[in-house]
Amino acid sequence: MDTKDRSNDSPARERAYEFLKEAVLTGRFSPGERLAEEHLAKTMGFSRTPIREALHKLESEGLIKPMATRGFVASQDSPEEVDELFEIRAVLEGYALRVICGRMDDGILVQLEDCIARAEEALKAESLDRVFEWNTRFHDILHEVVTDRRRLYHQMVTMRQYVLRYRKNTLQYPDGGQRTVDGHRKILMALRLRDPDLCERVMREHIQQSKTDALQFLFPQKEVQ
Amino acid sequence: MDTKDRSNDSPARERAYEFLKEAVLTGRFSPGERLAEEHLAKTMGFSRTPIREALHKLESEGLIKPMATRGFVASQDSPEEVDELFEIRAVLEGYALRVICGRMDDGILVQLEDCIARAEEALKAESLDRVFEWNTRFHDILHEVVTDRRRLYHQMVTMRQYVLRYRKNTLQYPDGGQRTVDGHRKILMALRLRDPDLCERVMREHIQQSKTDALQFLFPQKEVQ
DNA sequence: GTCCATCGCTTTGTATACAATTCTTGCCAA
DNA sequence: TTGGCAAGAATTGTATACAAAGCGATGGAC
Numbered sequence: 001m002d003t004k005d006r007s008n009d010s011p012a013r014e015r016a017y018e019f020l021k022e023a024v025l026t027g028r029f030s031p032g033e034r035l036a037e038e039h040l041a042k043t044m045g046f047s048r049t050p051i052r053e054a055l056h057k058l059e060s061e062g063l064i065k066p067m068a069t070r071g072f073v074a075s076q077d078s079p080e081e082v083d084e085l086f087e088i089r090a091v092l093e094g095y096a097l098r099v100i101c102g103r104m105d106d107g108i109l110v111q112l113e114d115c116i117a118r119a120e121e122a123l124k125a126e127s128l129d130r131v132f133e134w135n136t137r138f139h140d141i142l143h144e145v146v147t148d149r150r151r152l153y154h155q156m157v158t159m160r161q162y163v164l165r166y167r168k169n170t171l172q173y174p175d176g177g178q179r180t181v182d183g184h185r186k187i188l189m190a191l192r193l194r195d196p197d198l199c200e201r202v203m204r205e206h207i208q209q210s211k212t213d214a215l216q217f218l219f220p221q222k223e224v225q
Numbered sequence: 226m227d228t229k230d231r232s233n234d235s236p237a238r239e240r241a242y243e244f245l246k247e248a249v250l251t252g253r254f255s256p257g258e259r260l261a262e263e264h265l266a267k268t269m270g271f272s273r274t275p276i277r278e279a280l281h282k283l284e285s286e287g288l289i290k291p292m293a294t295r296g297f298v299a300s301q302d303s304p305e306e307v308d309e310l311f312e313i314r315a316v317l318e319g320y321a322l323r324v325i326c327g328r329m330d331d332g333i334l335v336q337l338e339d340c341i342a343r344a345e346e347a348l349k350a351e352s353l354d355r356v357f358e359w360n361t362r363f364h365d366i367l368h369e370v371v372t373d374r375r376r377l378y379h380q381m382v383t384m385r386q387y388v389l390r391y392r393k394n395t396l397q398y399p400d401g402g403q404r405t406v407d408g409h410r411k412i413l414m415a416l417r418l419r420d421p422d423l424c425e426r427v428m429r430e431h432i433q434q435s436k437t438d439a440l441q442f443l444f445p446q447k448e449v450q
Numbered sequence: 451g452t453c454c455a456t457c458g459c460t461t462t463g464t465a466t467a468c469a470a471t472t473c474t475t476g477c478c479a480a
Numbered sequence: 481t482t483g484g485c486a487a488g489a490a491t492t493g494t495a496t497a498c499a500a501a502g503c504g505a506t507g508g509a510c
Contacts, residue, residue, distance in 0.1 A: 273464095
């Protein structure tokens, strides 16, 4: 039935968006590099129209920045901006865990437990890729519980993907992986206790911890306040 | 061809955006009404291009909703969506007040005090318009303290404007105005005490209170959980 | 040699044309 | 009558053309 190539049936605007997002998140643009519509259009084989729409969407998500007069640049984030991003994440994820706490069932708890166990294994095996994978899965499972809270879900997903690009490297920092897994363990415990206040606090601290790690990785010379 | 836009300096896309935002926020579109590009373009005297860009921006802010297959509709919010909006606001504003707390100075405290006093006066005079005005000013003053936290600031401003349309009516509810002013008083006290935890909690409760009022106003028949 | 004005090139902003898709309507068959 | 299908109308998606605005380079005045 559906024999057509799937990559071709989504609208050009979406493909352009995915392509550019990927490019920004993997740092394929040098920081401050100007994003010229015509050039991008030619490179990707679209016209300027879908490119423009993709650029505007990326801007609304804060992935690129408008220049003073016109056009966009691939933004290099300042330490302050990274800090703020993580802080907002911490606050939203904390609140989300509070909501999630009220919706817990044993099936999910088992899944989370499993994630942690596998991440631990990967840690012992010193396979950071797999640690990263299972840590990611841990948060995915939690987010899935609140997909019906669309604003919240959308924001969390957006912000997390924004951050995942350097999150991986962060794990390589001394004990970064261990700290993350410990954080997840605390989160699981708070969920088991069905304590919303504790849930919120623990999640917030977890994200703030990862903020510290990320800042130290990204800006090693700077003091983190 | 361009005989009509000489008095306008801002780009068409921005004027289209402002116009449509205003129309949505004041309820000029009936809920569920389809927003056809061609029609809007003709009505407003633009071409479809700036209209499209404006519509996409409005969608990214959650003011309109994409239909299943194509196009947008002016969305009537469900109780659940209004609830979520206020909850996210509560969380963000709470965090913001925590930040603001660390930046307090006497000048700002005096201004806030003044706002509250004037709102009280207006309450006694039963001038709800002026109550509304000074309550709005109260939050404006707070937000101005964190304009440099751009994501946070932008989100708070966006969400608040979204909510202000029915906020005014909410005040007309029994004691709605008094409750709001009381909330502001608590906020001021928490700031005076320079207690970040208290600040966050008090602000969150304040927004949640206004959520309750708003829900009762918007959906009087429903039970509010 | 330096500063400023101006011209032209580059890039974005807007309009419009055209293609693709969805929605509607009306007809025909079961 | 109803269900489904097809044709055409309506509307969006994309490409392109054109207008306007910025940016840079060149050249002239001092």
